[in-house]
Amino acid sequence: MTQIDLPTPTEEAVLGAQLDADGATFGLWAPRATRVELALVDEDRTQHNHDMELGADGVWRVHVPGVVAEQRYGFRVHGEWAPEDGRRFNPAKLLLDPYARAITGGVDYAGPISDHTTESDFTPDPTDSFQAVPLSVVVEDTPAPEPIARRRPLAESVIYETHVKGYTQLHPQVPEHLRGTFAGLAYPAVIEDLQDLGITAIELLPVHHFVSEPFLIGRGLTNFWGYNTLGFFAPHAFYCSVGTMGQQVREFKEMVTAFHQAGIEVILDVVFNHTGEGGHEGPTLCFRGIDHAGYYRLTQDQRNDYDVTGTGNSVDTSNPGVVRMIMDSLRYWVTEMGVDGFRFDLATTLLRDGHHNVTQDHPLKTAIAQDPVLADIKMIAEPWDVGPYGYQVGRFGPRWSEWNDRFRGLVRDYWRGNSDVQELAARLVGSPDLFDHDGRTAAASVNFVTAHDGFTLRDLVTYDLKHNQANGEGNRDGSDDNRSWNCGFEGETSDPGVNALRHRQAKNLLITTVLAAGVPMITAADEIGRTQDGNNNAYCQDGPISWVNWGDAETWSDLRDLTRTVLRLRRDHPVLRSDKFRHGDEVIGKDGEPTGRKNLAWFAGYPHDLQGEMTVNEWQDQSRRTLGMYIADNASDDAEGAEGADDNAADDALLIWFHAGADPVEVQLPGGAWGSSYKVLAHTGTEGELPDEPVPGDSLLTIPGRTIVILQPEA
Structure with a gap:
């Protein structure tokens, strides 16, 4: 790709339309244009054009007295028609302000909205588009919304x-x-x-x-x-x-x-x-008419859009x-x-x-x-x-x-x-x-x-x-x-x-x-x-x-x-919304001593001497459709935010079974320090499929086919 070196708007540059006591100042970044006209549009579509002045930062500016809120406007951007250099300037096309804070509406897709003729994408169309395109609107400043009391992590x-x-x-x-x-x-x-x-x-x-894209409008969509x-x-x-x-x-x-x-x-x-203008063969409503190569990624020949979005164009953030x-x-x-x-x-x-x-x-x-x-x-x-x-x-x-x-x-x-x-x-x-x-x-x-x-x-x-x-x-x-x-x-x-x-x-x-x-x-x-x-x-x-x-x-x-x-x-x-990654570390209780539990443990469910913690062979079993996940936090980690937590529960810990098999399966609940008993908090089965009463640790629990079970261990 051939790089173009364009000036950047200064921090103080006013872009868009800004009201003041006397009228409004308008600013448009169009560094390669040779002339820019601000078109103020009346309700009957009568236009009053004002020439803008170019600054060293590539921004065209003009102040117009008497402008008030709800004034409709657009830009006519002049320059060389040179598609081979990414220049597709065509002042016949009335363009939206990229910084417009309100836009009047839609597009007449049957109108002359392309910058080129129907015969060639690289021949300019001199037909005025003003009857077919939406307009920018001057908007008065109003108070910002009420802020949220607390932004959550x-x-x-x-x-x-x-x-x-x-x-x-x-x-x-x-x-x-x-x-x-x-x-x-x-x-x-x-x-x-x-x-x-x-x-x-x-x-x-x-x-x-x-x-909408023109091809959708053509289908009635x-x-x-x-x-x-x-x-x-x-x-x-x-x-x-x-x-x-x-x-x-x-x-x-x-x-x-x-x-x-x-x-x-x-x-x-x-x-x-990307933008709604699509590729260069599409409508010219704003960005392409201001500077094709300034706003969009182009191929090496500078004539065509380099598309990595699947929409016809890609905005050039370089x-x-x-x-x-x-x-x-x-x-x-x-x-x-x-x-x-x-x-x-x-x-x-x-x-x-x-x-x-x-x-x-x-x-x-x-x-x-x-x-x-x-x-x-x-x-x-x-x-x-x-x-x-x-x-x-x-x-x-x-x-x-x-x-x-x-x-x-x-x-x-x-x-x-x-x-x-x-x-x-x-x-x-x-x-x-x-x-x-x-x-x-x-x-x-x-x-x-x-x-x-x-x-x-x-x-x-x-x-x-x-x-x-x-x-x-x-x-x-x-x-x-x-x-x-x-x-x-x-x-x-x-x-x-x-x-x-x-x-x-x-x-x-x-x-x-x-x-x-x-x-x-x-x-x-x-x-x-x-x-x-x-x-x-x-x-x-x-x-x-x-x-x-x-x-x-x-x-x-x-x-x-x-x-x-x-x-x-x-x-x-x-424990369900911690942002910390768990690595099976030992959990520390309220007394500052180790609890004998881990902050992450995996259970196979099959009864054996290891109380169900997963073995290498069980991890490698491609047919396995049952997994128990035990998660826990240190007492200091869950001191805040545990609304409604059970005081008898182990320090914020849960055992969750994910069983994707079609048939029921019996799993052994880990006992000892993991939990003396387990209470079913929720499950994806039907009513009555899981017990309402606590289930002792080390005992067996039948999980129905294709079911998640959330259990809370009790100390």
Whole structure:
């Protein structure tokens, strides 16, 4: 790649639109442009253009008296049309402000929105786009949301990944005019339900203003998930219940305040790795028209986009001006919009240098680590992209947590009978093979079995194969590596035996996620049996396939009840949410003396002289489907946070059995110092399958097939 050397905006540079007592100052970083016009747009689309002045830092500036909030505007950027040098300047295209804090709406895909002609991607189109494109909006400053009383450490967090519209569009307790909006998600009934479940942080699928891809519009579909950003500072206009002229900013802030008052943090899924313009053959709405080579990674010939995201373009974070924009966006959403964390989509793309190589000491990571505004903000990476060496799981370092796809794959395999217990053990204790280095903690692992992309939990136990026909791609889209099991019948059925097994398996998958060391992430409404009818790539489905059907909640109430119970156990037992990696060290009691227990021990369950601690042969038994995990903390470690803990229990200790075999199994409970008796706290079986009374240590316990049992040892 040919490097371009561009000036970087100064720290004092005003970018975007900033109101003052006399009007507004506008700033746009466009270092290779030869002229920039600010176009102020009236309600009837009449335009009043103002020439801007270029500074040495590559920022064009102008102050316009009389400008007030809700003024619509755009930019016309002039320069050489030289695609072979990454210059695609075309002033006929009215461009959005990359720093716009509000955007009016969508795109007329039938309009002249491309910078090139239909005959050639490299011939400029002189047709004015102003009737077909969204506009930037001047937004007045308003107070930031109410801060949360206490930001939890990630180890204490329970993340709930949800979609603003999909979660509330059919919600029976949300007023119809608020459904699908920020206000609907903040409705008291919604928040109370999340509190009752035990959620501490809600992670929103993209809420930066986004657009759909032209090919989806051509099929009569839309980009529902929102991973197609057009404005990194603007809340998505169509998630606002009352307007798109800046009202979306206020409504987002009110939503954040409502969650904070309930003790729930707000995390944003942010898509800085690419934009909604796609490749150079796509629409020119903002970044490409400002500077193609300035904002996007290009191939060696400078004509084509270098794509490591699978979307047509990749944002070029080797350029300091782009790093500045991303950092400004992060700070804005923290200081002005009140959010508590970020999940970075395809985060590896952001760590590529000027030669497209991945480097973990990237300037963007350094800037994040050094920024005091972001010091206590949660940083979660999706640690891969689709480019060379893009898979970076375990490598993001101590400031970061990461989506752990190894957890997802192993847990799915284990409960469908396709994996032994060796890797299960590693995943249950925070995946130390991936994260226990460089001072990282177990909270580096974000554990999940489902996410927005892929099967829902219910579909994971209902379908062996994807069913994506509604997406219009002949069922070729979406992953074929689902690691699912339909429990004997493909699709929905009235067979009570199959349905009972599906409920049990769904419980096993979800409860394993909650019990594992690290940070559990639950996909919205998995706990009430949400289905997408087997569609594992529903990104383009803005309809019943993606909307939560609350009518399923009663049928799946057993799953929700158990999830709530186990989340409360996690809250009440610090041993379930420690961020320390366990290595089988001796546990020290309240008297300062050794207890005879370890902070981590594994039990086979078969009666023998070693009281069931795993032997080498048992670890290597590929047919083994039963594993007992004993975890305990020193008395000093669990002094705080043990709400509702049993005073007679051993110092915060639990014994958890994971039995994936189809048939019941008898296990020997460890006695002596491990526990004189054991009380069943919760299990994934049916009522009456496990004893209500304490079971003595050294005795046998029958565990039903495909069941997790959580036991509390008593001293």
